[in-house]
Amino acid sequence: NAGVTQTPKFRILKIGQSMTLQCTQDMNHNYMYWYRQDPGMGLKLIYYSVGAGITDKGEVPNGYNVSRSTTEDFPLRLELAAPSQTSVYFCASILVPGRNGLFFGSGTQLSVL
Amino acid sequence: KNEVEQSPQNLTAQEGEFITINCSYSVGISALHWLQQHPGGGIVSLFMLSSGKKKHGRLIATINIQEKHSSLHITASHPRDSAVYICAARNYGGSQGNLIFGKGTKLSVKP
Secondary structure (H helix, E strand, O other): OOOEEEEOOEEEEOOOOOEEEEEEEOOOOOEEEEEEEOOOOOOEEEEEEEEOOEEEEOOOOOOEEEOOOOOOEOOEEEOOOOHHHOEEEEEEEEOOOOOOOOEEOOOEEEEEO | OOOEEEEOOEEEEEOOOOEEEEEEEOOOEEEEEEEEEOOOOOEEEEEEEOOEEEEEOOEEEEEEOOOOEEEEEEOOOOHHHOEEEEEEEEEOOOOOOOEEEOOOEEEEEEO
């Protein structure tokens, strides 16, 4: 098993550009999450999904969109990038919340200039 | 005030020392996670516990539900334990997305 695969690892965007962060897991987990990590702050939930075709907003969803067409894939789309979106992004998945551990992708360091 | 508070924020230890990192939370929880974030940035799950104590190698995690407190202990610490340790509480009755993260404890173990 590869676990959670997240790409790219690094990206620099100009203000107003768009991009998609890819996240794929091969563990057949229904629950998937996107977090952002800002310096000195705890991880914040952007969006999550409890299964294919089902997504919901987290704590900081503005400026982002997600889709979940398959169990494996949970891409995060940034539209009209802004400097406030400069952060480190993590994708994660879990088999059963409250019963199992979380699996994280390796992270994407994004700078918007 | 954060719903999940970790202490200390930073911790420097000598190799071989016993280390304790604390996590206090103010919400009712169904589970608590301890995570390790390596200097390179990757995050791995160390423990998920809802009561009592769990042990894995030199790592021990305990939780006291009544006192709303959890601790992560590292015995015989080693420089490779240097990392940021994060606790995250799963809010009881919250949405399936609802994990509340602490800000992390940065541990540095000197040889």
